Amino acid sequence: MTDTTASPPAPKAVVLLSGGLDSATVLALARAEGYETFALSFRYGQRHGCELEAAGRVARSLGAARHVIADIDLRVFGGSALTADIAVPKGRTPGAMGEAIPITYVPARNMIFLSFAVAWAEALGSSDVFIGVNALDYSGYPDCRPEFIEAFTRTVALGTKAGVEGTTVLTIHTPLIHLMKAEIIREGTTLGVDYGLTFSCYDPTPEGRPCGECDSCLLRAKGFQEAGLPDPAR
Amino acid sequence: MTDTTASPPAPKAVVLLSGGLDSATVLALARAEGYETFALSFRYGQRHGCELEAAGRVARSLGAARHVIADIDLRVFGGSALTADIAVPKGRTPGAMGEAIPITYVPARNMIFLSFAVAWAEALGSSDVFIGVNALDYSGYPDCRPEFIEAFTRTVALGTKAGVEGTTVLTIHTPLIHLMKAEIIREGTTLGVDYGLTFSCYDPTPEGRPCGECDSCLLRAKGFQEAGLPDPAR
Numbered sequence: 173m174t175d176t177t178a179s180p181p182a183p184k185a186v187v188l189l190s191g192g193l194d195s196a197t198v199l200a201l202a203r204a205e206g207y208e209t210f211a212l213s214f215r216y217g218q219r220h221g222c223e224l225e226a227a228g229r230v231a232r233s234l235g236a237a238r239h240v241i242a243d244i245d246l247r248v249f250g251g252s253a254l255t256a257d258i259a260v261p262k263g264r265t266p267g268a269m270g271e272a273i274p275i276t277y278v279p280a281r282n283m284i285f286l287s288f289a290v291a292w293a294e295a296l297g298s299s300d301v302f303i304g305v306n307a308l309d310y311s312g313y314p315d316c317r318p319e320f321i322e323a324f325t326r327t328v329a330l331g332t333k334a335g336v337e338g339t340t341v342l343t344i345h346t347p348l349i350h351l352m353k354a355e356i357i358r359e360g361t362t363l364g365v366d367y368g369l370t371f372s373c374y375d376p377t378p379e380g381r382p383c384g385e386c387d388s389c390l391l392r393a394k395g396f397q398e399a400g401l402p403d404p405a406r
Numbered sequence: 407m408t409d410t411t412a413s414p415p416a417p418k419a420v421v422l423l424s425g426g427l428d429s430a431t432v433l434a435l436a437r438a439e440g441y442e443t444f445a446l447s448f449r450y451g452q453r454h455g456c457e458l459e460a461a462g463r464v465a466r467s468l469g470a471a472r473h474v475i476a477d478i479d480l481r482v483f484g485g486s487a488l489t490a491d492i493a494v495p496k497g498r499t500p501g502a503m504g505e506a507i508p509i510t511y512v513p514a515r516n517m518i519f520l521s522f523a524v525a526w527a528e529a530l531g532s533s534d535v536f537i538g539v540n541a542l543d544y545s546g547y548p549d550c551r552p553e554f555i556e557a558f559t560r561t562v563a564l565g566t567k568a569g570v571e572g573t574t575v576l577t578i579h580t581p582l583i584h585l586m587k588a589e590i591i592r593e594g595t596t597l598g599v600d601y602g603l604t605f606s607c608y609d610p611t612p613e614g615r616p617c618g619e620c621d622s623c624l625l626r627a628k629g630f631q632e633a634g635l636p637d638p639a640r
Contacts (some may be wrong), residue, residue, distance in 0.1 A: 244478050249522075249529040280525035283565050287521045288483075291514035295483040315565040323561040330557050331517050331549035 182208040184298035185345075186289045189213050189239070191226030192372045193392060194304035194348055197360035199234045201347050202302045204363055210296060211236040212289055216281070217247035222380050226371035233369055242288055246281070282315035283324065286344065290328050293342060302345045308352055321346055353395030361401065368404035416442040418532035419579075420523045423447050423473070425460030426606045427626060428538035428582055431594035433468045435581050436536045438597055444530060445470040446523055450515070451481035456614050460605035467603055476522055480515070516549035517558065520578065524562050527576060536579045542586055555580055587629030595635065602638035 185207035189195045202209050211231040213224055224241060231239035282305065289301045305316040314320060325344050332342070348356050360367065372392045373382035382389050382405070396403040419441035423429045436443050445465040447458055458475060465473035516539065523535045539550040548554060559578050566576070582590050594601065606626045607616035616623050616639070630637040 240482050242479065242482060244522075245476065246525060248474050248476060249526040280521050280528060280562075280566055283561065284518065284521040284525060287514050287518040288478075291480060291518065292483045294514060314567060317564065320561065320565040323557065323564050327517065327554065327557040327561050328514075330551065331554040332514055333548060 182206055183300065184208050184210060184237075184293075184296050185300040185302055186210045186212055186293045186296070186298060187236070187302040188285055188289055188304065189227045189231060189236075190304075191223035191228075191230060191370060192304075192388070193360065193365075193367055193370045193395070194306060194356060195227075196230045196234070196365050196367070196370045197356050197363070198302050198304040198345075198347060199230065199236065200360055200363040200365045202300075202345070203234055207300060209234070209236045210292065210298070211239040212285075212292060213239065213241045214285060214288070215241055215243045216284075217245050220376050220380070222371045222373070222376050226369060229369040230365075233366055240292070244284065244288075246284070280315070282313070282320070286324055290332060290342060294332055299342050300345060301342065302347070304348050305346050306348045306351065306353075306356070308350065316349075318346070318349055321349070352398070353391055354398035357395050357399040357401060361399075366404065370405060372405075416440055417534065418442050418444060418471075418527075418530050419534040419536055420444045420446055420527045420530070420532060421470070421536040422519055422523055422538065423461045423465060423470075424538075425457035425462075425464060425604060426538075426622070427594065427599075427601055427604045427629075428540060428590060429461075430464045430468070430599050430601070430604045431590050431597070432536050432538040432579075432581060433464065433470065434594055434597040434599045436534075436579070437468055441534065443468070443470045444526065444532070445473040446519075446526060447473065447475045448519060448522070449475055449477045450518075451479050454610050454614070456605045456607070456610050460603060463603040464599075467600055474526070478518065478522075480518075514549070516547070516554070520558055524566060524576060528566055533576050534579060535576065536581070538582050539580050540582045540585065540587075540590070542584065550583075552580070552583055555583070586632070587625055588632035591629050591633040591635060595633075600638065604639060606639075 183206070185202045187195070187199045187202050187209050189199055189211040190213065199209055199211060211227070213227040215224060228239060282303070286301065286303065293299065293301050305321065307317050321344050325342070328342050351359070357367070371382070372388045374386040374388050375383045377383065392403065417440070419436045421429070421433045421436050421443050423433055423445040424447065433443055433445060445461070447461040449458060462473060516537070520535065520537065527533065527535050539555065541551050555578050559576070562576050585593070591601070606622045608620040608622050609617045611617065626637065
């Protein structure tokens with residue numbers, strides 16, 4: 173006897189989760205779309221562990237089926253204020269951030285992160301990867317732009333077994349790419365994201381408090397202000 | 407007083423080095439083209455360490471300026487006979503290997519390796535990455551094909567600071583892509599590669615000797631035979 177009322181298993185999705193507010197919103201969106209979520213974070217030589225602790229809290233609170241932290245030491249290559257001993261810029265104007273690529277840019281970071289996400293998706297038999305890149309209220313990183321995501325998707329189709337055999341046409345979902353920070357926050361709030369669990373600062377104090385002056389802190393503050401909501405992490 | 411006879415500094419190149427004969431040949435080719443070479447290997451959860459020991463020997467013997475082994479644990483994702491507890495296929499016919507993608511395929515491996523190489527190249531200010539992929543005498547991996555390399559190059563141009571700012575147009579060099587294994591061996595022999603230092607087996611004995619029956623061993627044996635040369639590693 174078969175129970176024909178049983179629902180089919182939820183499709184699986186790999187969600188890149190940094191611990192910041194964007195990726196937390198993406199995880200909530202993927203869940204709201206009916207995916208069983210597999211959250212992926214990286215210990216890539218960040219100067220602090222606050223982000224990864226936040227990622228763990230967020231994954232639990234939003235019901236991820238699994239949360240994997242992959243160890244990849246990008247410090248061996250140097251070249252970024254986020255992984256090397258270079259000062260994080262402070263007090264920049266959000267409107268002007270996108271005009272030049274800042275020193276907090278980590279060479280090829282999203283390409284590396286997405287490649288790992290694709291590897292996991294392929295091993296899971298999943299055809300969906302979610303990433304919280306954003307091309308509007310952003311810091312000027314080239315690997316957050318739609319052109320990059322499109323080229324990457326084409327590369328995946330040509331370079332993976334699933335893509336070549338046509339068993340799985342992998343989609344990179346970028347639900348935030350054309351949203352303002354305030355819209356992201358409103359969307360996540362509707363979906364029940366607890367932004368008090370997230371962490372966005374590039375250069376926190378030794379006690380793990382946000383600096384309030386780096387690009388990431390300033391964009392977050394502007395977002396909550398424009399959304400007309402208080403930041404529960406403050 | 408300026409010494410106008412001094413030669414300019416050699417351009418830098420990142421060379422992906424597995425420890426096998428293809429990548430050793432590529433390292434020798436990059437050096438012969440005048441590059442200062444930066445060799446990059448990965449500890450990605452291989453079932454044995456023979457390859458990485460070989461990579462170290464090869465990097466030293468061919469004068470690499472640096473050799474970095476990046477730790478990236480692909481075992482967390484599973485899905486390949488090279489990283490999981492799945493039997494490596496034996497005794498396949500080289501001519502038929504390219505017809506299907508084998509279980510030794512590691513999901514998205516070359517995409518991950520190339521992303522790291524690009525990150526290092528960007529940090530070094532280098533515009534050249536070398537990889538020993540080969541589309542003829544190969545095992546059927548989709549990420550060894552020219553179409554994949556072209557799409558990846560386009561992704562790099564769109565997703566990296568160097569590509570966007572136009573300061574560095576990164577080239578992925580694939581000097582072996584259209585060569586037969588025997589041609590690769592003859593070329594490397596001319597350039598002084600000591601193939602006795604290289605290691606090609608997917609599934610060595612506990613004593614670290616090649617199995618002689620996996621795709622990699624069979625392709626290697628066929629290559630030396632067709633080149634009319636003895637394999638110094640035997």
